[in-house]
Amino acid sequence: xxxxxxxxxxxxxxxxxxxxxxxxxxxxxxxxxxxxxxxxxxxxxxxxxxxxxxxxxxxxxxxxxxxxxxxxxxxxxxxxxxxxxxxxxxxxxxxxxxxxxxxxxxxxxxxxxxxxxxxxxxxxxxxxxxxxxxxxxxxxxxxxxxxxxxxxxxxxxxxxxxxxxxxxxxxxxxxxxxxxxxxxxxxxxxxxxxxxxxxxxxxxxxxxxxxxxxxxxxxxxxxxxxxxxxxxxxxxxxxxxxxxxxxxxxxxxxxxxxxxxxxxxxxxxxxxxxxxxxxxxxxxxxxxxxxxxxxxxxxxxxxxxxxxxxxxxxxxxxxxxxxxxxxxxxxxxxxxxxxxxxxxxxxxxxxxxxxxxxxxxxxxxxxxxxxxxxxxxxxxxxxxxxxxxxxxxxxxxxxxxxxxxxxxxxxxxxxxxxxxxxxxxxxxxxxxxxxxxxxxxxxxxxxxxxxxxxxxxxxxxxxxxxxxxxxxxxxxxxxxxxxxxxxxxxxxxxxxxxxxxxxxxxxxxxxxxxxxxxxxxxxxxxxxxxxxxxxxxxxxxxxxxxxxxxxxxxxxxxxxxxxxxxxxxxxxxxxxxxxxxxxxxxxxxxxxxxxxxxxxxxxxxxxxxxxxxxxxxxxxxxxxxxxxxxxxxxxxxxxxxxxxxxxxxxxxxxxxxxxxxxxxxxxxxxxxxxxxxxxxxxxxxxxxxxxxxxxxxxxxxxxxxxxxxxxxxxxxxxxxxxxxxxxxxxxxxxxxxxxxxxxxxxxxxxxxxxxxxxxxxxxxxxxxxxxxxxxxxxxxxxxxxxxxxxxxxxxxxxxxxxxxxxxxxxxxxxxxxxxxxxxxxxxxxxxxxxxxxxxxxxxxxxxxxxxxxxxxxxxxxxxxxxxxxxxxxxxxxxxxxxx
Amino acid sequence: xxxxxxxxxxxxxxxxxxxxxxxxxxxxxxxxxxxxxxxxxxxxxxxxxxxxxxxxxxxxxxxxxxxxxxxxxxxxxxxxxxxxxxxxxxxxxxxxxxxxxxxxxxxx
Numbered sequence: 009x010x011x012x013x014x015x016x017x018x019x020x021x022x023x024x025x026x027x028x029x030x031x032x033x034x035x036x037x038x039x040x041x042x043x044x045x046x047x048x049x050x051x052x053x054x055x056x057x058x059x060x061x062x063x064x065x066x067x068x069x070x071x072x073x074x075x076x077x078x079x080x081x082x083x084x085x086x087x088x089x090x091x092x093x094x095x096x097x098x099x100x101x102x103x104x105x106x107x108x109x110x111x112x113x114x115x116x117x118x119x120x121x122x123x124x125x126x127x128x129x130x131x132x133x134x135x136x137x138x139x140x141x142x143x144x145x146x147x148x149x150x151x152x153x154x155x156x157x158x159x160x161x162x163x164x165x166x167x168x169x170x171x172x173x174x175x176x177x178x179x180x181x182x183x184x185x186x187x188x189x190x191x192x193x194x195x196x197x198x199x200x201x202x203x204x205x206x207x208x209x210x211x212x213x214x215x216x217x218x219x220x221x222x223x224x225x226x227x228x229x230x231x232x233x234x235x236x237x238x239x240x241x242x243x244x245x246x247x248x249x250x251x252x253x254x255x256x257x258x259x260x261x262x263x264x265x266x267x268x269x270x271x272x273x274x275x276x277x278x279x280x281x282x283x284x285x286x287x288x289x290x291x292x293x294x295x296x297x298x299x300x301x302x303x304x305x306x307x308x309x310x311x312x313x314x315x316x317x318x319x320x321x322x323x324x325x326x327x328x329x330x331x332x333x334x335x336x337x338x339x340x341x342x343x344x345x346x347x348x349x350x351x352x353x354x355x356x357x358x359x360x361x362x363x364x365x366x367x368x369x370x371x372x373x374x375x376x377x378x379x380x381x382x383x384x385x386x387x388x389x390x391x392x393x394x395x396x397x398x399x400x401x402x403x404x405x406x407x408x409x410x411x412x413x414x415x416x417x418x419x420x421x422x423x424x425x426x427x428x429x430x431x432x433x434x435x436x437x438x439x440x441x442x443x444x445x446x447x448x449x450x451x452x453x454x455x456x457x458x459x460x461x462x463x464x465x466x467x468x469x470x471x472x473x474x475x476x477x478x479x480x481x482x483x484x485x486x487x488x489x490x491x492x493x494x495x496x497x498x499x500x501x502x503x504x505x506x507x508x509x510x511x512x513x514x515x516x517x518x519x520x521x522x523x524x525x526x527x528x529x530x531x532x533x534x535x536x537x538x539x540x541x542x543x544x545x546x547x548x549x550x551x552x553x554x555x556x557x558x559x560x561x562x563x564x565x566x567x568x569x570x571x572x573x574x575x576x577x578x579x580x581x582x583x584x585x586x587x588x589x590x591x592x593x594x595x596x597x598x599x600x601x602x603x604x605x606x607x608x609x610x611x612x613x614x615x616x617x618x619x620x621x622x623x624x625x626x627x628x629x630x631x632x633x634x635x636x637x638x639x640x641x642x643x644x645x646x647x648x649x650x651x652x653x654x655x656x657x658x659x660x661x662x663x664x665x666x667x668x669x670x671x672x673x674x675x676x677x678x679x680x681x682x683x684x685x686x687x688x689x690x691x692x693x694x695x696x697x698x699x700x701x702x703x704x705x706x707x708x709x710x711x712x713x714x715x716x717x718x719x720x721x722x723x724x725x726x727x728x729x730x731x732x733x734x735x736x737x738x739x740x741x742x743x744x745x746x747x748x749x750x751x752x753x754x755x756x757x758x759x760x761x762x763x764x765x766x767x768x769x770x771x772x773x774x775x776x777x778x779x780x781x782x783x784x785x786x787x788x789x790x791x792x793x794x795x796x797x798x799x800x801x802x803x804x805x806x807x808x809x810x811x812x813x814x815x816x817x818x819x820x821x822x823x824x825x826x827x828x829x830x831x832x833x834x835x836x837x838x839x840x841x842x843x844x845x846x847x848x849x850x851x852x853x854x855x856x857x858x859x860x861x862x863x864x865x866x867x868x869x870x871x872x873x874x875x876x877x878x879x880x881x882x883x884x885x886x887x888x889x890x891x
Numbered sequence: 892x893x894x895x896x897x898x899x900x901x902x903x904x905x906x907x908x909x910x911x912x913x914x915x916x917x918x919x920x921x922x923x924x925x926x927x928x929x930x931x932x933x934x935x936x937x938x939x940x941x942x943x944x945x946x947x948x949x950x951x952x953x954x955x956x957x958x959x960x961x962x963x964x965x966x967x968x969x970x971x972x973x974x975x976x977x978x979x980x981x982x983x984x985x986x987x988x989x990x991x992x993x994x995x996x997x998x999x
Contacts, residue, residue, distance in 0.1 A: 037918040
């Protein structure tokens with residue numbers, strides 16, 4: 009007879025294993041007895057009752073184990089202990105790994121800061137999803153300067169537009185004066201970072217105010233100033249309600265301070281120390297005769313326009329509506345209106361030179377990629393060194409497996425070792441970052457800190473990334489080690505050569521490919537930069553000092569004072585030559601214009617654009633620019649008013665574009681630009697702008713300008729000579745700040761971005777090659793250590809030192825050679841693409857590639873030979889006796 | 892002593908172990924108690940009492956050899972320790988002492 013099986017099952021479910029046997033025995037015995045005593049039914053019933061009575065806590069209690077049973081924490085502690093021991097045992101490799109990883113991580117974090125910063129620019133506006141900038145697209149380029157009427161017409165016509173803000177950057181720049189009260193003296197500064205803005209500025213964009221009213225800019229003659237500017241003019245007194253006077257191209261205007269805003273954050277493209285209310289220009293008094301700036305006009309393009317679109321409107325549909333409307337209004341105008349989301353504004357490529365601090369999307373991503381590659385190189389070092397060293401750990405793994413470690417436990421062990429190393433490196437990297445942050449900020453010209461990373465989920469991303477790296481770098485080693493069969497390992501039957509040779513070599517190939525590609529890129533960049541800086545510009549820029557013209561005091565005596573100023577400059581002994589112009593090389597032209605043609609134009613000729621430069625008759629002489637045909641304009645021509653001018657000079661490019669056969673043929677010809685202008689001279693092509701831009705066709709209008717005065721000085725005692733000029737300037741133009749710059753410095757600033765990227769690439773390639781060499785050094789040490797005996801035998805048999813060094817180095821040169829073959833074409837292609845951005849570019853010469861390859865081989869050889877020569881010089885008696 | 896206080900059922904179980912000395916295991920004790928006291932006992936109650944007695948050190952146990960009758964399952968054999976025996980004697984003495992203290996008239 010069998011007892012009820014459900015009850016037995018219940019017993020086994022709850023009873024501790026060590027009691028189950030006796031209890032089941034007792035139950036069974038009683039059951040059998042009771043069948044005879046009370047019958048089967050009752051016996052079964054008693055059986056169930058007994059089982060239930062056994063399910064009491066005191067009997068369910070698990071047995072106490074006599075020995076302590078290790079839990080996962082204890083094992084982790086053991087892993088950590090072993091990890092520290094093996095780190096300490098292999099000091100060289102641990103050092104190589106941590107230093108390499110720390111460098112890689114520091115680079116990665118610093119560059120991640122940069123990338124995060126660039127991506128955060130202009131991202132803080134509350135209205136961001138609905139903010140758009142209006143652009144004009146003329147099929148060749150897009151530009152943000154619009155006629156101010158566009159926004160007003162748009163808002164009347166299209167319901168989607170909730171509000172707009174127009175910002176006229178720069179045209180407001182001039183001299184701002186505060187005529188202090190009481191003891192405070194008058195304060196006057198030239199402001200070069202100002203704008204006129206609509207009253208909606210502070211409601212459209214999220215720039216917090218420190219004081220005053222958000223809507224104050226809606227009134228004419230109100231100015232909002234930054235905290236910095238407030239401090240500059242008013243010190244500690246409250247600026248609201250104070251009066252400032254602005255002298256600029258619109259004449260002398262009085263403003264009241266209506267708001268003080270916190271300085272715009274560094275991750276914003278908006279730069280302004282002062283915002284004057286645009287409504288000031290709405291009245292004829294404010295315009296002061298400058299009718300081109302009328303706020304309702306649709307002709308003159310000078311203002312940036314931002315739109316706040318109602319939520320959930322389709323901006324592309326709005327763009328189409330805009331264009332349809334424009335076509336009805338001006339059918340002959342082929343330019344298109346484009347709406348650009350403000351969130352794409354900073355990193356968009358089309359306008360890369362519009363704002364002074366514009367980022368470049370491609371460059372940002374390229375940099376992020378390079379940082380990642382450097383980090384990967386460091387991780388590869390870990391994989392390489394730990395697989396090479398895996399043999400040393402084989403015995404340990406064998407013993408662990410014999411004692412009962414499962415694969416899971418071994419994997420946990422080796423991953424925790426890799427995590428430990430990654431964590432040590434991370435803390436080292438954090439130290440490095442705190443040291444390197446300042447220099448890095450100088451290099452990038454940004455105010456960066458790790459705070460940028462803490463915004464949003466970027467930090468989580470980095471931690472996840474680190475863990476992934478740990479898995480990646482430790483995973484392979486863990487896999488290799490768990491594969492060892494304990495019997496073979498403990499017998500010593502495992503091969504001494506080590507496993508994963510192909511893997512190690514391919515990782516070295518990768519590391520060196522990246523390093524070589526970076527070296528080639530650096531070389532090409534350096535060459536291009538040198539090319540641009542040493543190219544003959546067809547003018548002489550050294551020792552040229554430029555004075556900015558006065559803005560204050562343009563009254564009836566201004567013309568005579570200016571003349572007298574020029575007269576006295578020409579009499580200074582230190583001045584070799586001087587001229588006045590409306591634009592100087594290194595700056596943009598005065599303006600560009602189309603509609604300039606020969607008397608009998610071809611169709612399409614009036615669409616071609618020409619750059620226009622106002623300059624006097626001394627311009628060519630002062631800058632050392634040559635005439636190729638005809639003659640210079642006369643002094644008398646330069647003094648004529650703008651609309652009485654009849655003679656101009658043009659450059660060779662303009663000769664070509666106008667369609668004249670040769671420069672000499674162009675002289676004496678007339679061109680049409682509203683009226684007829686006679687070409688008196690042809691100027692040799694010179695690089696008015698950097699070599700990134702092609703030389704444009706230029707038309708030189710003879711004008712004595714007050715905008716820039718260029719002075720060529722003799723070299724000795726420069727400060728004294730500048731002081732002399734300042735004295736003259738202050739004598740003739742009192743109340744104006746004396747501002748000057750050197751042309752060559754300003755000209756070279758055009759290459760600042762390229763120099764910056766060249767520096768970053770130099771550092772990146774140095775880092776990459778350094779970390780890769782660290783790994784190579786570690787590998788070489790392992791290999792020579794393992795081959796000590798072999799070398800000893802070879803030496804005993806008569807091998808020379810040289811042959812042994814060759815033998816040992818050969819293995820390491822092969823991957824480097826393969827890396828050169830892989831990296832060169834990739835780098836060549838990439839740099840060829842990069843060079844397309846330059847109008848005047850070098851051809852990549854083969855020797856740059858050759859040099860990079862040779863350098864890589866040389867560095868690798870030097871790294872390896874340190875170990876191989878030591879091994880080769882070792883006394884064979886010693887090496888054979890070892891072990 | 893507080894730890895060695897014996898409950899009524901524990902005392903009965905301990906006595907049963909002593910009676911069956913040499914062959915005292917769960918089922919046997921159940922039978923013994925049922926026979927002696929003529930009442931039905933749960934196996935769980937007996938085992939729980941046995942494990943408490945063992946914790947107090949009054950009995951000791953060891954696994955017995957294989958037997959044929961229980962489907963080959965082994966028995967856990969309990970035996971009274973010296974301490975257990977002394978505890979039993981103490982209880983008996985105490986009872987006797989109290990019996991002796993009863994004045995005779997009261998019983999009649």
